[in-house]
Amino acid sequence: MKGSTAYRSIQKRGLHIGLLPEMAAAVNPTTPITLDHDLAVFPDAGRRLTVARYAEHVDDLAARLWAAGVRPDEHVVLYKTANADHWMLAAAVSRIGAVVVNLSPTLDAATAAVLIERVHRPTLLTDGAKLDVLAEVPLADITRRVITSAGDRPGARSLAEFAGSPRVRPVVRPIDEAAVITHTSGTTGTPKLVVHTPRTQAIRLLPQWRLLSLARKKQTVAIHIPFVHSRMVAAMSLALLKEFPVLLMKEAAPADVAEQLIEHRPWLIEALPNSLMEWEGLAEDPRAPFGPVKVFSSTFDAIHPGTMSKLLNASDRRGALFFQIYGQSEVGPAVGRAYFRSLAHKANGRCVGWAMPKGAARVRVVSRDGRTPSETNPGFIEVAWDGLAKTYFAEQQRYDTNRDGEWWRTGDVGYRTKLGCLHMLDREVDMIPGVRSSLEVEDVVLGRLDELSELVLVEGPDSEPIPVICTDGDRPLDRARWRAAVADFPQLGEPVQIPQAELPRTATLKVQRNALAHWFQEQLTDRT
Template sequence: MEFPDNHYVPLNLYTNFTKAAESNPDVKIYSDSLLPGFPEFGKETTYVEAVESIRKRAFQLIELGVVKGDKVVIFKTSRFDTYLLAVAVSYVGAIPVMVSHHLDAHIISVLSDRLEMPWLIFDEATASVALAEVVSSRVKLIELSRLVEKALKANQNYPQDFLDVDDISYITHTSGTTGIPKLIAHSANSMGWRTKWQKNVFDLIEKKKLMAFHISPVHSRFNIGISSAMAKGFPLLNISDTSEVSVERTLEKFQPYALETHPNNFVRWSSLAKMKPSIFASVKYYHSTFDAINKGTMARFLEASSDKRPVFMQVYGQSECGPMIYKFHTRDSIVALDSRDMGVGMPGLTEVRIVNEAGKEVATGESGNIQMLSKGRALTYYKENQRFADNVYDKWWDSGDYGQKNDAGNLLLFDRQIDLIESIESNLAIEDMLLDRLPFLDEVIIVRDAQGKPQPIVSIVAGETPNWDLWWELVSHMPFLNKPMIMSYDDIPRTATMKVQRLVLEGRFKEGKL
C-alpha cells in the first residue's frame, strides 16, 4: 500500500499540541469522565482551550521548583488528564515518566531509585502508595488537587524550555508481566518516527470525524496516537470507564467514526457488539493496539458497523519499537484470515525478520525469534542499559516473540518466547480458535501448570452456560490440554494494558495457590 510522503517532525508534546490548536482551534476533545487535573473542562474542551490550561499547569510546576531535565513521575487515575499533565511537563523541558496507577509501593520505590529523587504527581487513587514511607522518602511529592488549586491562580508567563531532540524526553515502562517493569526512554526523534508511521495511517481515513479511544494513558502508544490525531485535526473522545454500561451509554451518545482500544477490551466488549450491534453502528474504522486479536472478535465488530465497507486495522508492535506490523481487515477478507497473520511492516519505517537462537536469519516458513527494525526504536532502558543492549543486534531489536514469515512476507506470531510450551506450536493459535468457536468464553489463556503441562484458564461470559461437550470435541484434535480451570475475568492478573500476566499465573501453580 502506498502512503503519502509526510514530512518527518521530531515530537515535542507541547509544541505538537499548540501547533494543532493553531491550525484547528475549535476542534473538540470529549471525555466520558471528569478530569481531576483539569476540572475547568468539565467533560469537553477544545484544542485551543486545552492549550491555555496546560500552560497554566506548566507555570505552576515551575513555581514548585520543576526545572529543565527533571524527571516528573505521573502516577494517578487512568484518565486523559494523565497525558495533558505530561504535555505540561514537556513545556518545562522536564521529562514525563508515565507510570501505571496499578503498581504497588515496592515497584514504585524501585523505579524511583532508578530515577534518582524524581518529582511524583499523585491523586486520591494513588495516595496510599505515594505517601508510603518506602516511596515518599525517594520522591518529591506533588498532590494533584493542590497543584490544580494553585495552577488556576497562576498568571506568570514562563517561556517554554526545550531538550535536545536526541535527549531522553519521555519515559514509559514495560508491562511488568515478568517482574519489575523496565523504564523505556524515548527521545523527540524516536517518537517523531512513530508519529510519522501513525500519520501515514490516519491519512487513509476519509473524513475528519470523531475518534474514540480507550488506551492506557501511560502506554507508549497513547502519546503517539493522540499527538498524531491532533496533528491531523481529528476531534477526540476519551473513554476512561470500560464497563459495558458506560461504554454503551458513551458510544450511543457520541457515535464515533473510529474506535481504538487494546485487544482484550475488544474481546470484553464483543458481547455488546453481538447483543446490541447498534452501539457500534457509527464506527467505520476500528484500530487494535499493539497485540494480536482473534478474528472472531474482529468479525463481530465489523458486522456491527452500519458502514458498507468498515475496516478493522490490526497493529502488532512493542513499546520499545512502536507500531510495527499492520493488516487491514474487511468483512470479506476476514473470512479466510489466519489469526496468526499480523501483516507486513511499513516501507522505509518498520520491518521484521526471523532468526534462530544463534541470531542467524532462517528460511521462509521456518519458526524462530522475531526481530524488529524500527526508525522509532527507544533509546534504552533507563539505568538498565545492558538489559536493553542484550536485545540489540545491530539495527535489529529482539522482540522476545516467536513466529515465522510466510511466502507473502507476512509475519505469523505464535507466542512470547518465554511462554513457549514444548508440546504446542502456538498457545495463541489455540486460544484464538477456542474464542472464535466457543461463544460462552470471555477469555481463555493457556499457561504451564506446576508440572509444565498446558493448563487452560477460562472465564465465562455473564449469563452464558458453558458447552463443555463442544469444548472437548474441539480440543480432542489438539495437543493434550489439562481440564480447563474457570476463573472470573476480573480475577485474572493483568497489566495496565490488560495483558494477562501469564508468569504470575504460573507462579501461583508452583506455589500451590491454584
C-alpha cells in the same frame, strides 16, 4: 498552519508533546476534545473542550509546575489515578523541558516504589488517592519533592496553590535526548523503563499518518487506551494534527461505552484488544453503537479473529475494516494489516501483518537453532528502524542484550510466509513443549466456544499445557462442549476455571502469564 505543515515540522525537529497542543491549536483551534469523565485537575472545565482550550490548560499547568520548582532536565514521575488529565500533565512537564516518567495507575505500591527509586530522586506528581496507596513508602527518601494534582496531603504541595503563576517560555529538549519515559507491561516481572526521544516519537507517527490520510472527512476518533502508554502520544498527536474531533474514553464498562458511541458516532475506534473483546456483546445491541464505525484499530496484541468479525459485522459502513498493528513499546509499530468484513472470520490470528510503506520499520526472523525459521521451527522476531526506543532507563546492559546493531529482538518467536506475512506464534518465555503456538490454540478454541471470555495456556508441573479459562458471567463450563472444541488438541490438560476478575493483568489488560502460572502452581501445592 496546516496539519501537513505541522507534521513535516515534527518529522524534522522531533515530537515534543509539550508543544503539540499549541501546534494543533494553530492548525485548528476549534477541534473538539470530548471526555467521558471530568478532569481531576480542572474539575470545573467540563467534558467538552476545544484544542485551543486544551493548549491553554497545558500552558497553565506548566506555569504552576515551574512555580513549584520543577526545572529543565529534571525527571518527573507521573503516577496518579486514571484520568485524561494525565496526558495534559505530561505535556505540561514536557513544556518546561523536564522529562516525564509515566507510571500506570494499576501498578501496586511496591512496584511503583521500585520504579520511582530507579529514577533517582525525581519529582513525584501524583494525587491524594495514590499518596494513600504509597502511605508505607518512604517518599521523603526517594523523591526530590511531591506535588499533587488533586487532593491535599501532608508533605506535598498542591498545584492548586500555584494557580495564576506567570506563564513561562517553553523549553525544547534536544531531539535525541530523553523526553518521555514509559514502562513495559511487566508480564515477566518488574517493568522496564523505556526511554523515548523527540526523534523516535516523531518517526512512529509515519505509518498511521498515512492511514488517516485516507479519511475524506474530519470525523470523530474515539480513543480508549491507557493515558500513560507510549501509544497515547501517537494517537493524540495524529488525531489533533489531522483535525479529527477526539473522544477520550476512560470508562470500560460496555454499558458506558455504548452510550458514548451512540452519542458521538465515531468514525474510528482505537482500543486495547481485550477491551474490544469485552465489548463484543454490543454488536447485538439494537441501538447499533458500532454502526457508524468505519475503522477499528488496535496496536498492542494480535486480536482474536472472532472478535474482529463480530465488530465488523456490527458496522453499517461500506468497506469497514479492522486495522491491526503489531509492535511493542520498545519498537513502536512494526507490521500491520487490514481485515475486511467478508474475510475476518477466516483470518489466521497469528498473521500479524506485512512491512509497512517506505520509511517504516523493517522486520526479520532470525534462526534459533541454525535451521531456517518456519512454521514448525519459529525464529526470533527482530525489528530495525529509527523509531526504536533509545534505552532502558538505568538498565543499559539489559537493553544492550536485546540489541544487535540496528536490530532489536522483540522476545517473540514466529516466521514469515512466502508472501511476506509475519506470523507471531508466542512470546519466547511462554513457549510450552509440545505446543506449536499457545496463542493459536487460544484463537481456535475461543472461536469455537462463544461462552468463553478468556483462555490462556500455562505450563503445568509436568510441562503439560493447562488451559486456564474464564466464562461469560463466570458460568460453569459445559465439559462436553469443551471436549468437542479441543478434540484437535489432545495434548491439553484438564481446564481450570477461574473468575474473570482474578485474572492477573497488566496496564494494557494483557494476561500476566507468569503470574498466572505461579498462581496455578500455588493452587496445586495447596491441594497436596
